[in-house]
Amino acid sequence: MKFKHIIRKAAALLICLSMGLSIVSCGKSSDSSSSGSADKPENTVSARVTVDGTKFMVNGKQLWINGVNTPWYNWNDFTGSMDYDAWDKTFSQLAEDGINCTRIWVNCTGENIVRLKSTGEIKNINKGHWSDLDKLFEIAEKHKVYVMATLTSFDHCKGDTGSPERWRTMLQSKAAVDDFAEKYVKEFCSRYSKNEYLFSIDIMNEPDWVYENEECGQLPWDDLSYFFGKCAATIHENSDTLVTVGMGIIKYNSDNYDGNKISDNYLKELTANENAYVDFYSTHYYMWQKQYFGFPFNTTPEEFGLDNTKPCLVGETSNDDSAECGYSLTEKYEIAYENGWQGVMVWMQSQEDHSWYEYGLTQEATQAFEKNHTNLVYPNGK
Incomplete structure (x- = not known):
């Protein structure tokens, strides 16, 4: 059997040489480079x-x-002039x-x-946006830190910035939403969904305020x-990337209150x-909400009010409210895990001096959780 295998291999090699193919290229699929998997060794562990x-x-x-x-180092970082060193240093830390x-x-x-026409359809997309995001996701992969x-x-809809x-x-x-999904969301997926450190796409930050606040237009939930x-359908049809919406309060993310505005039935209908x-x-939580909706x-x-068929995490929350809530940040990460939450993501942005707000508190909590649950934080090993 071994002799027959050698004969077959030699015959295949002769055919390749007769066709003018190199020994290295012989046997490779002609479309392997376009699949996004050709550069990944077969024994690489998936992230x-x-x-x-x-x-x-x-x-x-x-x-x-x-x-x-x-969330940002400089507001609207990714316009062609991102601070590469600052982001690289952040991911390293x-x-x-x-x-x-x-x-x-x-x-x-x-x-x-993304510049829009007066009709709401896309006028153009800044090419520097893509070149900056190329760098951002390279940094994420380099340091093995996932990105939501x-x-x-x-x-975007607020009255004093941008083009609300x-x-x-x-x-x-x-029609304009479909245009945005086709020209921006689909392109985003095409460019970055093969990067396994793109953990998920969060379609909008706290849409609750677009519905509730006059300065944001008070648009209807429909x-x-x-x-x-x-956008979710476009992502699912063009990638394996997970999808969520960063809801500001449980009020619009639960049937216990005003209805789950991102439920499967509602979005599909x-x-x-x-x-x-x-x-x-990915529900957000701050202590002002406790008197209305409890403590997650x-x-x-x-028990907090979410659908129990999907993973649930606290996608944004304070890192310095221990005096108000009665738990240290380290304890909050731990009790969230014990109660079945699948993650905690604290807010660290500081606009004053380009430092990450109260990072020492965050550092203490995340280090403690990693020490206690290394295999959960790094299933593939660190």
């Missing part, structure tokens, strides 16, 4: 995050998001402190990134949720698309 029931998984092992928010994921606003208000990429925010009227117009036009559903759904819930960390996600 891709998937969902199994209510848990995040990597390579068949549970992943817990020991996370933070580093996060990795050192056991932080396995950070949430970044890749587009803070739309200005100088937030595509839009209520700030055009963003409001876009959100209220199905329009906002059509936008979420269309609005878009008539079975791919319109979020993969997990010492309760289960279901």
